[in-house]
Amino acid sequence: MTIRDVAQAAGVHVSTASRALTASSLVKKETRDRVLAAAEELGYRPNESARALTTGRTRNLGLIVSDIANPFFPPLIKAAQAYARVRGYQVFVADTDEDVRVEEELIQTLARQVDGVILVSPRLSDDVIARLGGELPFVLVNRQITGLSAVLMDVAHGAALAVDHLAGLGHGHLALVCGPRGSWTSAQMRRAAGKAASDAGIRLDVLGPNAPTEQGGIAATAEVLRTGATGVICYNDLVAVGLIEGLDERRVRVPGDISVIGVDDTVAGRLNRPRLTTIAMPTAPAGRTAIDLLIQALESAEPAPATAQSTLTTSLVVRDSTAPPDQSAD
Amino acid sequence: MTIRDVAQAAGVHVSTASRALTASSLVKKETRDRVLAAAEELGYRPNESARALTTGRTRNLGLIVSDIANPFFPPLIKAAQAYARVRGYQVFVADTDEDVRVEEELIQTLARQVDGVILVSPRLSDDVIARLGGELPFVLVNRQITGLSAVLMDVAHGAALAVDHLAGLGHGHLALVCGPRGSWTSAQMRRAAGKAASDAGIRLDVLGPNAPTEQGGIAATAEVLRTGATGVICYNDLVAVGLIEGLDERRVRVPGDISVIGVDDTVAGRLNRPRLTTIAMPTAPAGRTAIDLLIQALESAEPAPATAQSTLTTSLVVRDSTAPPDQSAD
DNA sequence: CTGAAAGCGCTAACAG
DNA sequence: CTGTTAGCGCTTTCAG
Numbered sequence: 001m002t003i004r005d006v007a008q009a010a011g012v013h014v015s016t017a018s019r020a021l022t023a024s025s026l027v028k029k030e031t032r033d034r035v036l037a038a039a040e041e042l043g044y045r046p047n048e049s050a051r052a053l054t055t056g057r058t059r060n061l062g063l064i065v066s067d068i069a070n071p072f073f074p075p076l077i078k079a080a081q082a083y084a085r086v087r088g089y090q091v092f093v094a095d096t097d098e099d100v101r102v103e104e105e106l107i108q109t110l111a112r113q114v115d116g117v118i119l120v121s122p123r124l125s126d127d128v129i130a131r132l133g134g135e136l137p138f139v140l141v142n143r144q145i146t147g148l149s150a151v152l153m154d155v156a157h158g159a160a161l162a163v164d165h166l167a168g169l170g171h172g173h174l175a176l177v178c179g180p181r182g183s184w185t186s187a188q189m190r191r192a193a194g195k196a197a198s199d200a201g202i203r204l205d206v207l208g209p210n211a212p213t214e215q216g217g218i219a220a221t222a223e224v225l226r227t228g229a230t231g232v233i234c235y236n237d238l239v240a241v242g243l244i245e246g247l248d249e250r251r252v253r254v255p256g257d258i259s260v261i262g263v264d265d266t267v268a269g270r271l272n273r274p275r276l277t278t279i280a281m282p283t284a285p286a287g288r289t290a291i292d293l294l295i296q297a298l299e300s301a302e303p304a305p306a307t308a309q310s311t312l313t314t315s316l317v318v319r320d321s322t323a324p325p326d327q328s329a330d
Numbered sequence: 331m332t333i334r335d336v337a338q339a340a341g342v343h344v345s346t347a348s349r350a351l352t353a354s355s356l357v358k359k360e361t362r363d364r365v366l367a368a369a370e371e372l373g374y375r376p377n378e379s380a381r382a383l384t385t386g387r388t389r390n391l392g393l394i395v396s397d398i399a400n401p402f403f404p405p406l407i408k409a410a411q412a413y414a415r416v417r418g419y420q421v422f423v424a425d426t427d428e429d430v431r432v433e434e435e436l437i438q439t440l441a442r443q444v445d446g447v448i449l450v451s452p453r454l455s456d457d458v459i460a461r462l463g464g465e466l467p468f469v470l471v472n473r474q475i476t477g478l479s480a481v482l483m484d485v486a487h488g489a490a491l492a493v494d495h496l497a498g499l500g501h502g503h504l505a506l507v508c509g510p511r512g513s514w515t516s517a518q519m520r521r522a523a524g525k526a527a528s529d530a531g532i533r534l535d536v537l538g539p540n541a542p543t544e545q546g547g548i549a550a551t552a553e554v555l556r557t558g559a560t561g562v563i564c565y566n567d568l569v570a571v572g573l574i575e576g577l578d579e580r581r582v583r584v585p586g587d588i589s590v591i592g593v594d595d596t597v598a599g600r601l602n603r604p605r606l607t608t609i610a611m612p613t614a615p616a617g618r619t620a621i622d623l624l625i626q627a628l629e630s631a632e633p634a635p636a637t638a639q640s641t642l643t644t645s646l647v648v649r650d651s652t653a654p655p656d657q658s659a660d
Numbered sequence: 661c662t663g664a665a666a667g668c669g670c671t672a673a674c675a676g
Numbered sequence: 677c678t679g680t681t682a683g684c685g686c687t688t689t690c691a692g
Contacts, residue, residue, distance in 0.1 A: 002685055013663045018687055028661060048442045049388070050685035052379035053668050060443070068423075069404035071597075077398050081425050090439060092422040095411055109420060112378045113390070241601060267401075271571060273603035332669055343679050348671060358677060380669035383684050664691080675680080 001044055009038035021046065060090050061294060062110040062117040064103065068095045070212065070238060071266035072283060076120065076141070079287035087295055089115075098180065098212070100124055107132050116294045119143065123182035139294045141286055143184040149297060149307045151289045155185050155263065156192035158279035158314035162233050162261045163196035163204070165277070165316055169324045171202065171231035171259065177220050177243065178208025179235030186235055189263070193233060205229055210239060217242020221250065230258055230325040237262035237269040240276055244321065255323035265317055274320035282312040331374055339368040351376065390420050391624060392440040392447040394433065398425045400542065400568060401596035402613060406450065406471070410617035417625055419445075428510065428542070430454055437462050446624045449473065453512035469624045471616055473514040479627060479637045481619045485515050485593065486522035488609035488644035492563050492591045493526035493534070495607070495646055499654045501532065501561035501589065507550050507573065508538025509565030516565055519593070523563060535559060540569060547572020551580065560588055560655040567592035567599040570606055574651065585653035595647055604650035612642040 007017035012031060019027045020035035027035075038044075052058045063080055065073045081091045094110060096103040100123050110117060116137035122129060126145050132138070133148050140150040166174055176193050179186035190206055197204035205227040210216040217239035224232055224243060234240035240262030244254050254260050254274055262269050262278040269276030289310050296308070337347035342361060349357045350365035357365075368374075382388045393410055395403045411421045424440060426433040430453050440447060446467035452459060456475050462468070463478050470480040496504055506523050509516035520536055527534035535557040540546040547569035554562055554573060564570035570592030574584050584590050584604055592599050592608040599606030619640050626638070 003687095004685080014685095015664080015687080016662055019662085022687080026661075031661085045438070045442055047383070047685050049379045049382035050668090051687075053377070053383050053670090053685080054687040056668080058379065068398070068407050069401075071399075071401070074399035074404070078425055078427070082427065090422075090424075090443075092420075094420075095408055097408070097412065108375070112375055113420075268597060268601055271598055271601040333671095334669080344669095345671075345680080346678055349678085352671080356677075361677080377669050380684090381671075383669080383686090384671040386684080662692085664689105666687105666689080668685105668687090671682105671684090673680105673682085676678085 001042060003044070003046070005042055006035060006039045006044050009042060010035045057115050057298075058113060059088060060092055060114040061291065062107075062114040063091050063093045063120070064096060064106055064110065064117060064122070065093065065120045066096050066098045066103070066123065067212075068093070070236075071268050072236060072264045072281070073120065076283040076287040079284035080118065080291050083288045084291045084295075087291065089291070089295065091291075096123075098123070100182070104128065104132070111136050115298050118290045118294060120290075121183065121185065123180060125182070137294060137297045139290045139297070141290050144309075147307055149293045150309050151286050151293065152309065152311045153185075153281050153286060154311050154313050155279065155281070156188045158263065158281075158316060159189040159192040159233065160196040161316040162279055163193050163200065165318065165322065166231035166233075166259060166261070167197075167200040167202055169231070169259065169322065171325050173203045173205075173227075173229045174231045174233065175205045175207055175224050175227045175229035177210055177217070177224065177232060177234045177239055178206060179210060179212045179239070181209045183212075183235070185263075189233070189235070203229075208235070210235065212236055212239060214238050214242035214245070217244075218246040221246025224258075225250070225252065231261075231322070232258060233261045233263075235263060237264045237266045237276060237278055240278070240321070241268050241272050244272065244274075244276075255321050257326055259322040259325070261322060269319075272321075277319045277322040278317050280315050280317050282314065285312055331372060333374070333376070335372055336365060336369045336374045339372060340365040387445050387628075388443060389418060390422055390444040391621065392437075392444040393421050393423045393450070394426060394436055394440065394447060394452070395423065395450045396426050396428045396433070396453065397542075398423070400566075401598050402566060402594045402611070403450065406613040406617040408617070409614035410448065410621050413618045414621045414625075417621065419621070419625065421621075426453075428453070430512070434458065434462070441466050445628050448620045448624060450620075451513065451515065453510060455512070467624060467627045469620045469627070471620050474639075477637055479623045480639050481616050481623065482639065482641045483515075483611050483616060484641050484643050485609065485611070486518045488593065488611075488646060489519040489522040489563065490526040491646040492609055493523050493530065495648065495652065496561035496563075496589060496591070497527075497530040497532055499561075499589065499652060501655050503533045503535075503557075503559045504561040504563065505535045505537055505554050505557045505559035507540055507547070507554065507562060507564045507569055508536060509540060509542045509569070511539045513542070513565070515593075519563070519565070533559075538565070540565065542566055542569060544568050544572035544575070547574075548576040551576030554588075555580070555582065561591075561652070562588060563591045563593075565593060567594045567596045567606060567608055570608070570651070571598050571602050574602065574604075574606075585651050587656055589652040589655070591652060599649075602651075607649045607652040608647050610645050610647050612644065615642055
């Protein structure tokens with residue numbers, strides 16, 4: 001079932017059929033209708049490989065995330081896929097499992113079958129990403145590298161809000177449980193929380209790096225307690241939930257003894273008891289924006305597409321895991 | 331940077347280079363090393379489109395799920411991707427958003443760029459799936475259609491365990507909150523729970539269909555209460571969590587007044603308070619098995635590959651959302 | 661507006 | 677074991 005069959009059925013040459021099927025304006029309406037009808041009739045489906053071979057474009061986009069099982073990603077993935085489909089592109093999702101080597105390998109593999117790649121919270125070093133980015137269009141999410149387009153979530157603002165929230169409740173000693181090495185988000189939080197704490201004249205201990213998972217949070221428990229902090233900001237909701245679990249095991253009450261704040265605003269935080277106070281991240285908009293930036297770069301005729309940067313705001317969602325510090329303690 | 335450049339650099343003909351790069355046994359070791367070295371040196375990456383065009387095979391597999399944001403899927407996806415990579419295949423994941431039309435469209439689109447497709451919990455009708463399955467290799471997960479390979483989770487067994495668990499606690503009146511129309515899992519549960527209940531001599535009211543989400547659970551609350559049942563088995567963890575939320579709003583205690591059981595054993599159930607009693611589904615093994623079945627079908631020379639069927643067992647995880655019924659009530 | 665012809669990069673017979 | 681040749685299905689010049 002090739003374009004040849006369609007052309008024959010419609011009584012035209014292959015090239016005419018091709019034109020009718022793609023650059024429809026270059027062919028007489030009447031002929032085009034005939035071709036389209038024949039194609040429909042025969043159930044013709046273009047061979048994407050052949051098409052990609054001649055055009056050099058696949059109309060596929062790659063989306064690389066570190067861990068599909070982290071509830072931060074699914075909303076972003078869903079939004080990206082849905083929006084890409086509307087724009088006539090297909091999105092291929094791959095999971096690096098938080099492994100830098102897998103990440104690089106995956107980019108290489110994917111790069112051969114897509115027109116462009118979206119890298120969400122990559123862990124690779126700037127220079128490796130920049131090098132790979134030279135080979136095909138990239139859009140980064142939550143990572144900033146000169147020369148590459150990016151969608152950023154203003155987590156710095158969120159972190160400052162979190163510090164202020166805790167300071168406002170009366171906490172004078174905070175801890176920041178950082179994420180994995182190589183995380184831009186973590187670095188942003190660290191910087192912004194540090195500044196906000198010193199502005200507020202309170203102490204902030206910085207802990208980490210930690211795995212961005214429940215396990216990571218549980219593992220950080222002892223260190224958190226050692227600091228003596230009464231308010232803790234965690235790298236993400238999973239870490240926060242894990243920490244609360246760890247504290248619970250040691251009979252430390254949240255928020256009674258220690259207040260805990262997460263980042264992302266995922267189901268995990270909503271379902272947790274106490275319900276988690278968290279910094280909400282605009283994941284779905286970020287997914288759409290990333291697709292938009294990427295397609296823009298792809299469809300602009302420029303050889304070196306302008307790098308665009310888009311920053312989305314975050315906000316603080318106050319729930320039940322934060323409260324004034326216990327008067328008797330500290 | 332084509333295979334031509336590599337051949338030239340290695341001082342051999344294109345076809346020799348091609349052989350060295352693929353069917354390595356057909357070429358003298360020495361020549362092969364020279365070709366491989368040249369390829370490495372030049373950073374040669376085969377053009378997958380060209381390769382796919384000649385061979386007719388892409389080494390890509392499609393994995394279609396109804397909702398990436400449902401925590402049931404990520405472990406399955408992760409396991410499938412990781413295992414496929416080991417076997418030299420790439421997995422493309424797509425999300426249908428629980429929409430039957432999108433599901434069909436996605437299968438069609440994906441079908442053109444992959445060698446085979448895994449359909450997890452499809453909602454399409456048997457005949458539509460069977461028709462599409464005629465066009466390329468399919469493996470179903472949690473769906474049984476004659477002539478197609480499938481990986482099944484023995485949720486019937488799990489449902490029976492759940493009924494027995496509740497009966498053993500002393501509940502004499504149960505409700506089953508079903509899932510969406512077209513769900514094989516839901517049908518299995520209904521049948522098995524019905525049988526187990528009648529065997530145990532207790533009443534079982536069947537409710538639904540419902541959306542397989544927290545919202546679906548919340549929406550089912552009133553109907554559940556209307557039955558007067560003291561034990562409820564839900565289509566999945568999300569529905570169970572939603573139901574518990576709905577009951578909580580109406581000041582109905584779980585498990586004090588009503589016991590609730592979910593299905594899947596996802597984070598959602600673990601994080602929920604009370605922690606959810608649930609039927610654990612073997613999601614990761616199912617992902618691997620599905621990939622295995624699919625690759626097997628792909629690599630067997632048979633024109634019509636034998637349909638294989640693999641059933642994985644489920645188990646009941648008892649946590650805090652089930653207890654004996656309130657003595658004073660019912 | 662349409663037909664003819666070339667070629668995308670690669671693999672796969674077919675000879676030698 | 678290696679070189680030659682053809683061609684996968686499609687788009688895209690180039691003529692007409």
